[in-house]
Amino acid sequence: MLLKPDCIACILKMIITSIRKLQLDENSVKELYSKILENPALRGFNWEITSPEVIEDAWQKITKRMDDPDPFYSEKSDQNKNVMALYPFLEKTVHKDSDPLYPAVKLAILGNSLDFMVADTTLTFESSIKDRINVPLSNENYSTFKRRLGASKHLVYFGDNAGEIVFDKLFIETIKKLYKLEIVFVVRSIPTLNDATIKEAKSVGMDKVVKVIENGIDGPLPGTVLKRCSNEVNDLVQKSDLIISKGGGNFDTLDEERKHLEKKISFLLLSKCDPQYKTFGVKLYQPILANW
DSSP: OBOOHHHHHHHHHHHHHHHHHTTOOHHHHHHHHHHHTTSGGGGTSOOSSBHHHHHHHHHHHHHHHHTOSOTTHHHHHHHHHHHHTTHHHHHHHHHTSSSTHHHHHHHHHHGGGOOTTSTTOSOOHHHHHHHHTTSOOOHHHHHHHHHHHHHOSEEEEEOOBTTHHHHHHHHHHHHHHHOOOEEEEEEBSSOOTTBOBHHHHHHTTHHHHSEEEEOOOSSOOSSOOGGGSOHHHHHHHHHOSEEEEEHHHHHHHHHTTGGGOOSEEEEEEEOOSHHHHHHHOOOTTOEEEEEO
């Protein structure tokens, strides 16, 4: 999905939230913010670009100013630890269900609500799970997703945020118990925002469950542009029967590439904005499972 007017406000809010977490003095905040605003897309002069590509440019300026390629490393570690502490409860929630895949995929989607880059969110982690675990998914979309899994031998799973990957881990463990297929989990090569890299994946034991690889992208892009990914990732995508895309950033970028892909893609994310509502017809902060 290309940039919408709504996206600019969200990006700017995310940027200032990120900068404020870095504890810079006010003059430094203004100077850095002014440099970020030089991007034509943030001033409505370039609509032929995706939100993650705009964020990548801003993130490069932030990390250059901080002289630190991963300024939120400790926050990401805390997110993983906090969610891992609840892992027994999450496992029980999945295993007690007569159809364990259903709560597993729903939890994976709800995990997309874990995003400390967005300020003043109306959702906390606890309430997002308690209030929304019983929200039903589309029966048609879920049935289609199950059929796709059953017909697949090779699955490529594009991950998103730290903390969220704990839910992905439980989801993947559930898939492996129910289906015989080869799964590869793809993370960012270069740190960006609170997105998961190989470090965060290993810290929650994802590499003990499934093969984990970096996407090979040469910049802090919080999304997936296949032409910028490594040959390994592109070969796996071509070999795959099914692609799972987690989160808004992966949706925005892969949505622009799906016309060039013959592969089936299932998007898992939480509805967080009006453009997503218009695309999927799902109200704000409700789970999205879409098969394209």
